[in-house]
Amino acid sequence: MLINPVEKDQKRIRELELATGETISDCYQCGKCTAGCPASMDMPPSVIIQYLKLGQFDMAKNAESIWSCMACLTCSERCPKNVSPAAIIEGLKNLHLRDMDPRVNLETMDRDFLARSPQMAIISGFRKFI
């Protein structure tokens, strides 16, 4: 794989940092976030951040794994450099959501789920997925 940081991607990473309030270059890849993450991600948090550090914005943004983050905040709590991978992941999700690219469809979602779930599951789920 050819690593070729594109100027356009650098700009998008900079914008992501401004939107989330995070500094991606602070990460020194210790891997504590990945070790503590319960989400069984194909592309775990430290790998997502590494792609961003290498300027591979679309690899991070289009990873399916970002949708498995459950905001448990274990990564943010344990990071020795006070980086919040959870915030970075939410920033990436927001790029999709604000571009009308949601992961849940109100019309086709399971009606039984809506009827029997505690409201907080529906409300927080909608915030993260629509």
Add this chain to the structure above:
Amino acid sequence: MTKCTEDNKPIMVGDRTIPPPDARYITISIMGQPYEVPETLTILKAMEFVGYQFTRGCGCRGGICGACGTFYRIEGDHALQTGLACQTVVEPGMILAQVPFFPSNRASELDLETKMPADQQIATMYPEIFRCVGCGTCTRTCPMDIDVMGYIAHFKRGDIMGGAENSFDCIMCGLCAARCPANISQFNVAMTARRIASARLTPKSECTAARAEQVRSGRYEPMLAELCEMSKEDLKTLYVEREREPDLAKPGEWMPEDQTKL
């Protein structure tokens, strides 16, 4: 442009508008064009004054049907304002672009016979209510001063009756739905909730049901037949000489002398 007489008095071309003789004229913008209109007119009357004819977005003209929901701005002010065209008086610099109605979302089927709890019914018909971010834009938009965000909050927490009651003044103008960032059609959710509340949550009136049963059983048929046979004079006499419960009688205390018809 407003038609004028030779000495520059504006000619009324609209519907039933008679401005006072000393009415001042102000400039407003309608659909991108400037017009001079008497300052005492409502938006609806002002638009008709200059020659527009409303075939949509106009109804009772009395502030209660919700057909004429209007967005407008005042030149120099960044804020978007709302009101009913039939109730809102024009202001200098008002900028108008009438929309006949706003496309809203309405769930297709309402099952009033279901055993599903009312709150689950609303949740499954209108899941978008759970997208409400509590921004309150709807409440600030409502021309009837309803706390729209408030009644949606009631529905979210399962209080269908409370939300139904709080939405009672709604005239279905649709302005709230037009501005909602979560794309909720609040007024349709509220209407559905009110229908569910009446059909399923309000206690049934037993005395009404009992009376209806009496009527269905034919109890009043002989009496009606008797009345139909009577002459006009006899009917008049019967009416004038009828027994009437005194206005301030305590409930259950007064009984007529002739109790055969009870």
Add this chain to the structure above:
Amino acid sequence: MSDKPARIPYYPGCTMKTKALGFERSAMDCAEIIGFEMDELKDWNCCGASYPLTKDNLMGLTAPTNILVEAERRCQKEEVDPNLITLCVFCYNTLKRTEYAFGQDKKKLETVNAFLDRKYEGSIRVVHYLEYLRDVIGFDNLAKMIKTDMSKYKVAPYYGCLLLKPQKEIGLDDPEDPVILHNFLDALGCKVVDFPAQVDCCGSYLVMREPKKVSKLSYDILADANEYGAETLVTACPLCQSNLDQSQSDKVQFADLDGMPVLYFTQLLAVAFGLDTKTHKLEEHNIDPRPLFEANGSDSESK
């Protein structure tokens, strides 16, 4: 303890009024015994159940601010301490982080106030019911009020995530090694089952898209508690309770685990107080806790 019970403004949250009604009822019944009253706010809206993790999202603060404004108005009018007590952990987390954010960044508060056309001054302190028990009542005093012999109960304290994280903003307890629920259970007289998975995530809102993952995460937590000898779990979060309780219907995932009831901590407290639990919605749990209460003793006679 004064004669008149302290009345504290209370924010329930949407779930508390429907799916977690048993949590609220048991909490209120226990509060009465302890000597305080949870006084529900008159007008309240949903908190959003989600604190925005990105700094650019102020829309996520509008709902919590409305609630804090209402609480502040109430406290100022009644001239009481500006505290707001919560039960639901999602609500607690969202409101507490909002409180912290406004404390750190006055400009953010001004911006949200301007948008909402309201004037929140930032005075409210958000308190969790457990926090109130620990800091105002005191677990020692709580222990003196217990009427039932709870020594047969082997209870695992399950903390979940949002009660404790982020520590800097919530500040209730240590997210890696918390003790507040342990000490609570100690006060009740139960056998406290310390287990490693007590701060592991149940899966939270992922239940909307990946229920199998939630099932697995729930299994890992319950199996761990079981291995360490627990017969029941207590939690403070209605979503944790729902995920842990409901996922046990997945007979494939839970093939080797008998049903383990998942209780709200106030439901267990009510048992410890010897209260009538008929209205605490125990029958709505997927894994019925009532047989456990029968076996271990649930009324004051047993003391």
